[in-house]
Amino acid sequence: MTPSTPKKSFRTQIGRVLLISLGLSLGVLFVSVYYLGVAQQQKWMERDIAVLADILGNRSVAALDFYDQDAAKRNLVSSSFHPAIDFACLYNRSGELFAYFSRTNSGISGICSLPQITDRLQLNSSLGLGKLKAGTKIVENAKNDQIYVYSSVTSVGDVVGELVIVANTKLLKTGQRELLLILLVLFVVVMISALLVSRRMLSSALSPLTHLHNTAKNISVNSLSRERVKKISDDEVGELVDVFNAMLNNLAKENEALVVSESRFRTLAESAPIGIFLRNENFETLYVNDRWCAITGQPHGCSRQEYLKSISDYDLRNYEGMIEGLRSGSVGQTIEYRYRAPGRLNDHILMEYVTPLEVKEGVSGEHQVRGYVGSVLDVTELKNAQHELEKLAYYDPLTHLPNRRYFKDYLVKQLQLAKEEDSIMAVLLVDLDNFKRINDTLGHDAGDILLSVLAGRIKQRLHSQDLVARMGGDEFYLVLRNLSSLAEVEKITKRVRSVLASPIRIKNHFVEITASIGVASYPENCDTPEELMRNADIALYKAKGDGRNRVAYFSAELDSQLRDKMRLESKLRQAVSCEAFEIYIQPQYDYKTSKFRWAEVLIRWEDPEEGFIPPDKFIKLAEETGIINDIDQWVLRATCKLWAEHGEALRAIGIEGVSMNLSARQFYSKTLFAYVEAVFEEYGINPSCISFEITESMVIENIEGAIETMERLRNIGSRISIDDFGTGYSSLSYLKRLPIDSLKIDRSFIMDIPGDTNDVAITSAIIAMAEKLNLSVIAEGIETKEQCEFLVEQGCFHMQGYYFAKPAPVRTFLKPQLNAAVE
The missing domain is CATH 3.20.20.450 (EAL domain)
Structure with a gap:
């Protein structure tokens, strides 16, 4: 673990900013004063030496004219009153050293021969004077901490010699260091005074913020606290206090509403007849109610992996796909899956609805999910009831064969498949002959038994790919698929008629019954499911009209007869009305x-x-x-x-x-x-x-x-x-x-x-x-x-x-x- 960084107080930061700002300001000021003072002192020193050089030069004219070296030397020695002057050298018109002064009495030849030139022209050239002319030249040698003053000695407008004064700037720098030390002491004194004053002023100025901070800190510990910040001033901090108190009041109201809402949700969740759960973005469980535990058989702290183990392998992939779909969108999803709770023997069918919480767009444009809330319901009994209803809706309760509704849907699909595979299929409509006599003589119970037995017999005589459905009453529809030829239909009709004609013992009576069958086929007779059913019905009408116990195949002639019949029926109705x-x-x-x-x-x-x-x-x-x-x-x-x-x-x-x-x-x-x-x-x-x-x-x-x-x-x-x-x-x-x-x-x-x-x-x-x-x-x-x-x-x-x-x-x-x- 990395050590925690110590917190920096706002007061310390402001004090630091103030001290840094003041320090920088004073530093700039003191540096400016230092360098300006040094420059000024150096100018003053150069000016004093230049003036001294002029005085010495004027006083040395007579010595040069009369070649009085002693007088010249005494004249030069008088410059020793100035503590900065180390050497003074006087040259005659020919550039030869005439007299000199040395404070140290050493190295004079080196100094007075500076710049070590014996030729006068060379000396003038090095000094930038050219020919000997009246004037003063000052040259600074920072390397040796020296200043060279070259002054021409003139007499009646004519240059009669040259005076060189060498001044030492070390004394000047000593004074500069002393000045710098004084400035540093002043800087430290000022900074300490500023620090003490700023801390006192900050304490006074920041006391409202300190009170605000302490109050906020207390409220952060107890969010339900009624404590509020006291307004001390009417400045910006006072306005901030008003805003902060207003915010606290709003938060208090919202928090109260949230507490009420949470209480209501918890009461609702705990008393709900369905399982309710809350999961994080990783789909780990955060909260479940007792009903959820009762439905799933899982404890409150059930992990995601433990829960997934109880889901059927057949439905597990769909469930995980649902989770991925939730992560990529903001729309809730419903899924049904088979589930076996721990310690239970049978699978149950659970229906789960899950919706993402706080879905928002991230920086990258992807959906961000903060969690999921959902409900789970055991729909096993409902599904079983639904299955039974589907059986009632699509199957005949007496014979357990598909009914008319199932048959129509099935016929649509199989006809489409026959078109795609370019295969032959046929529809047979079977009607039992004189079935009413069975009901009238032996009773309706006997008729029901007969229908059940015959339905089973017909189903056994068909291929597994074929379908037999009961239309109601004593009519059955047969769908024959993937026929090699229509000749195969004739074989099947013979088998059906044979099995129907076999005697059946009902209530100590042997019952024999025949059937009339109408046949229509695709693609020979029709192209739509409705036409197949209609044409099979027409063929059946023909079979019954020919004396029953027959098989009739739909033809264009039969269709023409039916159309004639319909036309005659229309005329007959009109004749009755007229x-x-x-x-x-x-x-x-x-x-x-x-x-x-x-x-x-x-x-x-x-x-x-x-x-x-x-x-x-x-x-x-x-x-x-x-x-x-x-x-x-x-x-x-x-x-x-x-x-x-x-x-x-x-x-x-x-x-x-x-x-x-x-x-x-x-x-x-x-x-x-x-x-x-x-x-x-x-x-x-x-x-x-x-x-x-x-x-x-x-x-x-x-x-x-x-x-x-x-x-x-x-x-x-x-x-x-x-x-x-x-x-x-x-x-x-x-x-x-x-x-x-x-x-x-x-x-x-x-x-x-x-x-x-x-x-x-x-x-x-x-x-x-x-x-x-x-x-x-x-x-x-x-x-x-x-x-x-x-x-x-x-x-x-x-x-x-x-x-x-x-x-x-x-x-x-x-x-x-x-x-x-x-x-």
Whole structure:
């Protein structure tokens, strides 16, 4: 450790500055005085010697003229009164030494021969005098501490000699040293006096600052101290005291607010349901709350390295990358990672949010971070719940297969991948045939079991890269990827149909079921996911329309048929809204009375663009689209209106009432009776004049519901007839329970009699059965005399067909000619 540098007080620094300044000033002054005094004394000395030289020269003229060396020498000796004169030499006109004076009586020859020249001209030249002229020359020899004064000795304007005086400046320098010593003593005295005075003055001047310093020092020890600086003066220091006190007051307020804030933060942090932590710029922990310790299983003093050890290796790199990202920016980050606390067996999922503290730009332009604050939350249960929600959102809870939502996203991705890899893929839409019968006979639980088993079977028969998804109900979508050719699709469909057809034991019953499959492929049939699904649906519609238990492949022809169907549906809806239909009737002939006895109401549609559209074409479409409800209601109103307007005329030709068909949707509608009664009442119809015909297949779908509906219709007085009898699956046990009035033998059994023995046998059996059940029998589709005669032989006397009358508008049958022709 390096020794600490002793502190320098402000007073010492100011005193030092003052002393240095004063010392420099006095030094400059004393040096100036010294050198100026020395220079002045030397000038005075030179002037005195020069004057002395002139006096000696004037006094030596006579000695030179009379060649009186003794007088000259005495004259020169008189110069000894001056303590600085060491030598005096007198030369005659010829430059020869005439007389001299020496204070030391030694070295005279050397001095008086200076500059050691015997020739007069040489002497004059060395002195800078040239020829002998009147005047005085002073030369200083600093090396020998001597001054040479050369003075010409003149007489009546003529130079008769030369006087050389050598003065010693050592005495002068001795005086200079004494002066210097006196100045130094004065300098020391002045500096000591200045030091004492400055210390006293500084103590007095700096006392407010001293008080300010001491107060500040006390407050630095106790930041919550209420001590303030006393204002002593109104000068700049006094203003500084005011500013300092104001600053202390502001700091006190801020400190109080900080204490309150810290208390609030600590209370919040300790009571927060999430873990809160504070870390320094090296991400070492400075503070954590108790909840953080409970979540992480780490102590309060947990180091960074210890914490990182508990993070999953899979997520550790992401966590360290998050830290680096925080150091390079000022935006907080959120990260989720798997974490196993010390002493625990299972991983937990923690969600951590961290944001940098006091991020600022440094000198180099990089971000500087003073620390990090963040929170941590255990989201394990939330993630598990989210996973379960995702399963509910993307998977079918019954079969655990992907649902429609998952399938659509998957199909988008796989189609894009097929485009990039230029591969073949196909979509299969599988629909179980007659699945509703399973629910109705064995219950919905059995249906659920069946769906689960079949879903597992289908999945097992596909490749691992393929997908099977449940769309809801009894429909499944299959996605086949990376196909070598479309021939591979046929192999897969055979496997699927085979596995579906295998019997399944449910509730002690062996259930066998078939499936219809529609197939669409890429790139042959479509280019988008929506087109793939749509085309597979079109193909499925074709498979079911062809009799079910089939596989149909989408084609342009199927697409054209669907477009025709959509166009027809649009026209049909428009026809319903415009009531563009017409009512025809076809009478029923009574062979015994040879007259018409009843009539069936038939709907006809003449389109302005396409002409006549047969009922078997648009009625089926109306049932599929739900438009049949509106058509049934229109037919009921039209039938009642017809009977209200033409009932009397029709009775005149033997027709006692009319029958109309009810669709399954209307037959099982909860509003059927209310609507029928309302229409009957509106047109004043006797219900006994209206017969309702329902198909055998409608009754079989819901025997109990059908019986209830029939009884209600009969209770209001209407008749009930089973249409197309023999084409359904009714049994005698059901048939004897039905509250019906008659059976209508379907024309498919009539058209080939008496040539077809099977049709003959079936028709005869139906007639015999109806007779035993006391039911009236009506055969429809009679077109030949042979058919009529065979039916009469079998005991069937009520017939309907082209042989007797074709369907036509009611006005046609009201013409007398027609009645006469029939008779």
